[in-house]
Amino acid sequence: MxxxxxxxxxxxxxxxxxxxxxxxxxxxxxxxxxxxxxxxxxxxxxxxxxxxxxxxxxxxxxxxxxxxxxxxxxxxxxxxxxxxxxxxxxxxIDVRPYSSDDGTRAWIVSDLTCGLDTPPPPMTEDYVLGLSPASTQLTQLMVPGRFDAALDLGSGCGIQSVHLAQRAERVVATDLNPRANALAGLTFELNGLEVEQRLGSLYEPVAGERFDLIVTNPPYVMSPPSESRLTYREGVFTADGLVHHIVANCADHLNPGGVLQVLGNWAILDPDRWAERLTEWIPAGCDALIIERERLDPYEYIEIWLTDAGLAGSEDFVPRYRQWLEYFDRLGITEVGMGWINVRNSGAAIPEVRVESWPHAVQQPVGPAIAEWFDAVTLLRGRGDDGVLDAHWTLAEGVLQETLGEPGAADPNHIVFRQYRGLRRAIETDTALAAVLGACDGELTPRQIIGAVAALLDADADALTEELAPKLREAVIDGFLAKHASE
Incomplete structure (x- = not known):
């Protein structure tokens, strides 16, 4: 080689x-x-x-x-x-050069692209997908840091392991598909990487082992049962059972403080309960940040994956389409959510679990923002309102204040604090909260600032403190306020 x-x-x-x-x-x-x-x-x-x-x-x-x-x-x-x-x-096979913003340079080995200049033919069951928007998105999701042991669950062509090898002392890569293991092995050999490869399904090849970081872009496509399945995208679980299994069993394979990161999708059965359903997947003692990036109706979802399999325009397209719709109807699936599931084994008695829809643009790589969210949750754990009100905070880097109002009006109609880094969240505030956030420069505590603001607004200081305390806590967790260096 x-x-x-x-x-x-x-x-x-x-x-x-x-x-x-x-x-x-x-x-x-x-x-x-x-x-x-x-x-x-x-x-x-x-x-x-x-x-x-x-x-x-x-x-x-x-x-x-x-x-x-x-x-x-x-x-x-x-x-x-x-x-x-x-x-x-x-x-x-395809040998493709690859580079990323974090300085990773590699050659990635996979099966040849299907259907260049022609309608793509149906793929073989053991087809190994190369670089794709999903695989590169997961590399951007990885939390930063140095780790003793990392697991690439369902390694495919090996792209995640290439990144993990830059930050972990030991990397284990697993896959159910022998061909994927073979091509990933070539990827590792071409790039001079020492990666432990295991053949098997999900956590079976690493039974009894624990890791500091687990990343996976598993075969999450929710297709109806079939004798012919594409291993890289479809498992044998019903609906989103495979993703559920990975998340629900992750605590058994995470060291204390270890993180699982999943790029996947999930079934929407009841639009009013979708977040509650995902919350139930999270193991006891684990914090979680689940972000839905996109939601598709069944028709969009099915058409995407039938086309991906090379069936568009074929005689099998309509029959498979109808079979898929019947499968969704039988299971009660009305929509499909797609996004990121991040879980940390915090060991907390009362974990923090956040499930939200955020389809807007984010700063890439987004991994540092995910890590900052977990760190903020840990920082505030055990701190009541006093712990927030009596600490010293600064407005986080990349947060700007925007105002919107009628021309010539004395006061704006809307005051928005917007992040221009990380997840690029935005919160609409009233005059009091805006004044407190804007004055957080590390010199005074929020309690002191609220007292001054209450005097300016001729408001009751105790009532304003009680009103703003939970909002300030959320501002810390969401990255609008950062711990001052003096803390």
Whole structure:
């Protein structure tokens, strides 16, 4: 493998170099499964980078002599990256350069993209998906820090383990699909990573083991029972039972303070009780932040996944569609929520569990904001109102105050404090709360500030203190107020 690594490195087969060569139009076209724009951008050049782009990304068969200038052909054949057919070489798997904002640089191995320039054919059951919006979204969700042990549950092509290896002393990667384990193994080998691989379902391969961080983008698609299932996206559980199982059993595999992060979806049975239903999944002694990022009706959801499976336009499309609708009707599923489930094994007697819908733009990576939420919950645990009112706080970095009102009016109609980092939350305040938040600079405590504000507004200080205390607590938990350095 060393000769292949050296060749990829010498060719500068990196994300930046590929993007520079194919251009933004080429990348957008590849996202639509079209190679024409990239093919034209690469042109007639035959340097090693152009060869690798054509071989792996555009999936073009090439002359042996040309490939030999970019890759050690025999080593690549032995490794299972390419096949030789007479005088031509074709890629057997996808080797894709990857980079992220945290400085991670890697090559990711997966199955070839289905349906380039043609309608995608139905996928094989053991198909291994490569880089996808879901997998890269999970990398952005990871909480920062250094960890002794981390688990990539359902590793697929291995992208999460590549990130975990940058922050954990020991990484375990599991998958039910033997082919996924094999291709992830190539990903790890190409990138010189030591990752323990286990074959098996969910927590079975790590029975009795505990971790500081568990991340998973599991096969969460809620499809009807079928003899043919795509392993990377569909399990054998009913509805959202697989995601439920992962969350409900996580405490048995988390060290004290350990965190589980799930990118998944869940069934909406009763729109008025959806948050309560998810709350019931959280194990005792665990804090949780569950954020719904999107909600789809059954038709949208089913069409997305039938198209993903390459069935759009096929004779199976309508029958499978109707079967799926009947399945949802039978289970009482009216909508599907999609988002993030974050759980920390705090050991708290009275855990903090927040379930909310937040479909708005967030700062990426969002992992630090998730960690800050857990830290704020821990900071305030055991502190009553006095603990908030008598501490020293500062308005958090990236929080701005906005006012909205009629032109010429003495007072604004709305006062909003808005975050421009993290989850980018916003809270609408009244004059009193706005004045207190704005005056938090670490010098005075909220109790002292409220006293001054009450005098200015000719209000009762005790009543105003009682009214604002829970709002200030929420402002701390939601990241609008930060602990002053003196605390």
């Amino acid at each position: 060393e000769s292949i690594i050296n060749a990829l490195t010498a060719a500068e087969y990196t994300t930046d170099a590929v993007m520079e060569r194919i251009g933004e139009a080429g990348q957008r076209a590849l996202n639509r499964n079209s190679t024409i724009a990239s093919d034209r951008a690469v042109g007639q050049t035959d340097d090693p980078l152009a060869t690798l782009i054509r071989l792996f990304i555009l999936q073009q068969p090439l002359d042996v002599a040309r490939v030999a200038e970019a890759l050690p052909v025999e080593d690549a054949v032995t490794a299972g990256l390419v096949a030789r057919d007479g005088d031509q070489i074709r890629a057997l």
